Amino acid sequence: MSNSLTSVELFAGGGGMALGTRNAEFEHLALVEWHKPAATILRHNAELHPNLWNKDDVHEKDVRIWLKQTDLKEGQVDLVAGGPPCQPFSLAGVHAGDDDDRNMFPAALDVVRKLRPKFVIFENVPGLTRPSFSPYFSYIRHQLEKPTVTPTEDELWAEHDARIKKARPRSLRYHVTQHLIDAADFGLPQNRRRVFLIGIRTDLPNADTWPDKIDGEFSRDALLYDQWVTGDYWTSHGMAMPVLPDGMEERKRELKELGRPEKARWQTIRDAVVGLPEPVNGVDAEGVTNHRGIPGARAYPKHSGSPFDWPAKTIKAGVHGVSGGEAMIRFDDNSLRYLTVRESARIQGFPDDYEFPVARSRSMGAIGNAVAVPIAELLARRLRNHVGL
Structure with missing residues (x-):
């Protein structure tokens, strides 16, 4: 340059x-x-x-x-x-x-x-x-x-x-x-x-x-507004607005009264993985590097995964390269799966053509x-x- x-x-x-x-x-x-x-x-x-x-x-x-x-x-x-x-x-x-x-x-x-x-x-x-x-x-x-x-x-x-x-x-x-x-x-x-x-x-x-x-230039309240006041978040993903979560009714009223913040909305895990195929355990995705499903995701105290429609918890390195709860997605039905290396890389802002040619634990450590x-x-x-x- x-x-x-x-x-x-x-x-x-x-x-x-x-x-x-x-x-x-x-x-x-x-x-x-x-x-x-x-x-x-x-x-x-x-x-x-x-x-x-x-x-x-x-x-x-x-x-x-x-x-x-x-x-x-x-x-x-x-x-x-x-x-x-x-x-x-x-x-x-x-x-x-x-x-x-x-x-x-x-x-x-x-x-x-x-x-x-x-x-x-x-x-x-x-x-x-x-x-x-x-x-x-x-x-x-x-x-x-x-x-x-x-x-x-x-x-x-x-x-x-x-x-x-x-x-x-x-x-x-x-x-x-x-x-x-x-x-x-x-x-x-x-x-x-x-x-x-x-x-x-x-x-x-x-x-x-x-x-x-x-x-x-991004806002938590803008995400909540787009999710639960206008539903624009769900529409952008081709979905109907889900049922309002328990305890959200009062917050929705507050957001409506305040009006939508001028800032852009926070990005979510769902936003991050757009365009990636659903990972298959033990199989490398065709045409996408470092995108292989990992079996065995489970919750344990203080490690419950990151909600799919919210920003991920901090991707951490962990002693052995992968810190469990932060490397999992938690879906609305409370099912869990591990983030792939590629998904984790996207969450950290790495482009898809940047590769991690080492073991998953070492790749996740480098990303974290x-x-x-x-x-x-x-x-x-x-x-x-x-x-x-």
């Missing part, structure tokens, strides 16, 4: 962030991912779609090792993006935080210090904003704001944080904002809340006017860990437009 800027994708996983930033016309100079199945997905799609990235630029190694070995220098990279592994901060994790070896924020910040990109996009789970972790998350943000104020050997993070706050560096600085984004508010058929740290180098035009809040593609594209595109690039 003639209008491309350059980027480095850290913790690239299955490629969600990389696809989104590529759609926003960033050319990837490196995609760093230590996990072999995820790196395999990245290389496979590079061969399928050479316009995405070069398979030789996929580095299957630890970010810290890559940083020591890379020839990339300051001035060559416009964007550093990625989701530093979030296990230390996940609600399902062990809550070790800064002391957890899986905390890769220090490595990600070291990449910023070396390459000094124009933009930074870091994504993580909302658990980072819980009271028990918010001081450390603020510390991460302060480091990104003043990356030249580096930690000293054996300095405790709280001591370093205090020193950063007092420092007035004249060199590299970033305007940093924090955003809690639900993918459903931006048109994805999934309730997926993630925290984004956005950094803009302060020597760029309009760096300090990047908005503190980013609003989506990914940044939703359209969210990455929206943020990257808005960043470059904001500064006029």
